[in-house]
Amino acid sequence: MPAEDDLELLLLIRHFELALLDLFDRGELNGTTHTCLGQEYVPVALGPLLREDDHVFSNHRGHGHYLARFRDFHGLLAEIMGRRGGVCGGVGGSQHLYRETYLSTGIQGQSLPVAAGVALHLKGSGRLACAYIGDGTWGEGAVYEALNLAALWELPLMVVVENNGIAQSTPTEQQLAGSISGRAAAFGIEHRLVTSTVIDEIRDDVAETVAAVRTGRPAVVEFVTHRVGPHSKGDDTRDAETLALARKHDWYPLHEGGQADQAARARIQQIVGEVSARPCA
Amino acid sequence: MRVVENLNLALHGLLADDPRAYLLGEDVTDPYGGAFKATRGLSTRFPGRVLSTPISEGAITGVAGGLALAGDTAVVEIMFGDFVALAFDQLCNFASKSVSMYGRPLPLRLIVRAPMGGGRGYGPTHSQSLHKHFIGLPGLSLYEMSPFHDNTLVLRSMLSRGEPGILFEDKVLYTRRMHEADPIFRVRLDGELAVVDLDDAPECVVIAPGGVAHRAMAAMRTLLMEQELSCRLLVPSRLYPLDVDALLPYLGDAVVVAEESTAGGTWGSEVAHQLHQRLWGRLRRPVAVAHSRDGVIPAALHLEREVLLNEETIGTAVLEVLRG
Structure with a gap:
């Protein structure tokens, strides 16, 4: 069982994401969003391994990354709803968030060179830049350019890959030749595979890697995870068997209803009630 | 002093004055000192802050964006400006957006230097003037190196805007002398606008970026000698967003905008549109645009000449706008 506060955070993120899908269904949200259902444990596990002054880079599926770091449920919901008090005044929305030491962007792979630049700035300070990407992100050339620089310049860059087996609607095996570990090896970068969904196990597993990154040894930490929800809203074309497999790996049912x-x-x-009552940003 | 030496001095000054300034690019370190020698001596004087990079324009620009995000100053040299296409995502979707898309100003001190232009026989992918592709991106300013603008002040102006900027550098300027102009003209600076003319009552005004200044002056000399026409040249340092108000006091009823870009969607057409909005009732004819022809820029000297804007192109445009 996860520690009480870890479990609370996991569940809050889960219900935040479910609430978003519900708000969309009711026509109360504009645009799009990408929920992290099933993947909440990744940023929750990494949370205590990251220092407050480390930099975190997130992507389109980034609500969990943001919430695990700041627990700012009001700010993120207000941002997504375009209400007063949003993290970025409603300009950025779901996938463009910025707070000091935290930034998310909506373009695949784009954040890795930027994170490498921040890591260059941080080099030698014991701080690191952590960038979350997905399995689909490996289709972008920017990823390889950044890994090359990170290895060459010994940058404190930790690339966290949430390999959920699917890029929007395309299964990983149809878009990724070879392996992520092989890619890391090609650059002489450490690759750490995480298959557990148990928070404490994960922390024990990757603590050493995180410490090494701080000394200028970049690493790729690959989580084998499962996307329980749709890519965005109701656009899941996976068959029942595949979905059942994803749900089988979900951490949530064990705690459901407790x-x-x-x-x-x-x-x-x-929080939904409070933020919904706010005026527009 | 040659223009490239002035630029080199400006980069030395920037790195000396700002201990958090970095310069990144391909082959920029000594002894090579950059493909056009603009970065000569920098890596020796500022080790660790002047970095030769892999051939990765996108990543270099992204790294510079990251440095700027962390509060540093970053200058990127793109070896041939044509390669800035490889950095388009970092400029369009990261650096320029970040200034405002997070709901509050996020100042970024980032300069991307892009050597541009033809005339040296480098062929279709090493000779272009790609300014047009960067016009109108909110949060991105465009400057052009000029023989009349001290690059120390140009870099300072760019960084003072709190948003990323591209400094376009016409390659043919590097080996020219600073402030070199035909002695028949008087040259002066009004703020960031260079004004080159014979008298206070020119019949036509030519607006051009720094790289075209010498061709414009050559055209103006010919028009004077052969047609007895007096023209004025205006060279703004910042091309976009353009300070139209700074131009207005120097404009009359005939205007030509000259640039080296090939035809279509040009900077000149943007300038012309802005001037039409302000001066429509005053102009004797619509603003004329002079540019290179619609085509790739060939490598062979005689073929390249047929495509690129030259002094005759500018002279013809002046006569057209004056006489129809």
């Missing part, structure tokens, strides 16, 4: 789950659901409902 006291902590109910409390998290109620808390998010309350």
Whole structure:
């Protein structure tokens, strides 16, 4: 069982994402969003391994990354709803968030060279730049340019790959030749594979790698994970068997309906109510 | 002093004055000192802050964006400006956007230097003037190196805007002397606008970026000698967003905008549109645009000459706007 506060955070993120899909269904959200259902444990596990002054780069599927780092449920919801108090005044929306030491962008692979630049700035300070990408991101050339620089210049860059087996609607095996570990090896960069979804196990597994990154040894940490929800909203074309497999790996059913789950659901409902009542940004 | 030496001095000054300034690019370190020698001596004087990079224009520009995001100053040299196409995503979707897309100003001190232009026989992918592709991106300013603008001040102006900028550098200027002009003309600076003319009552005004200044002056000399026409040349340092108000006091009823870009969607047409909005009732004819022909820029000297803007192109445009 995860520690109480880890579980609370996991559940809050889960219910936040479910609430977003519900808001979309009710026509109360504009545009699009990409939920991290099933992948919440990745940033929650990494949370305590990252220092407050480390830099984190996130992507389109980044709500969990943001919430695990700042627990700012009101700010993110207000941002997505275009209400007052949003992280970025409603300009950025779901996938363009910025706070000091945290930035997300909506273009695949783009953040890695930028994260390498921040890592160059941080080099020698013991701080690091952590960039979340997906399996699909490996289709972008920018990833390879950045890894080459990170290895050459010994940058404190940690690339966290959330390999959820699917890029929008395209299964990984149809868009990625070879392997992610092979790619890291080609640059002489350490690759750490994480298959567990157990928070404490993951922390034990990757702590050493994170410490090495801080000394200028870049690393790729690949989480084998599963996207339980759609790519964005109701656009899941996977067959029942594939979906069942994804759900089998989900951390959530074990906790569903429990006291902590109910409390998290109620808390998010309350936040939805509060933010919905705010005026437009 | 040659223009490239002035630029080199400006880069030395920038790195000396700002201990958080970096310069990145391909082959920029000593002893090579950059393909056009603009970075000569920098890596020796500022080790660790002047970095030769792999051939990765996109990543270099992204790294510079990251440095700027972290509060540093970053200058990128793109070896041939044509290669800035490989950095388009970092400029269009990251650096320029980041200034405002996070709901509040996020100043970035980032300069991308892009050597541009033809006339040296480098062929279709090493001779272009790609300014047009960067016009109108919110949060991105465009400057052009000029023989009349001290590059120390240009770099300072670019960094003071709090947004990324591209400095286009016409390659043929590097070996020219600073402030070199036909002695029949008087040359002066009004703020960031260079004004070159004979008298206070020119019949036509030519607006051109720095790389075209010498061709414009040659055209103006010919028009004077052969047609007894007095023209004025205006060279703005910042091409976009253009400070139209700074131009207005120097304009009359006939205007030509000259540039080396090939035809279609040019900087000149943007300038012409802005001038039409301000001066429509005053102009005797619509602003004329002079540019290179619609085609790739060939490598062979005689073929390249047929395509690129030259002094005759500018002279013809002046006569057209004056006489129809």
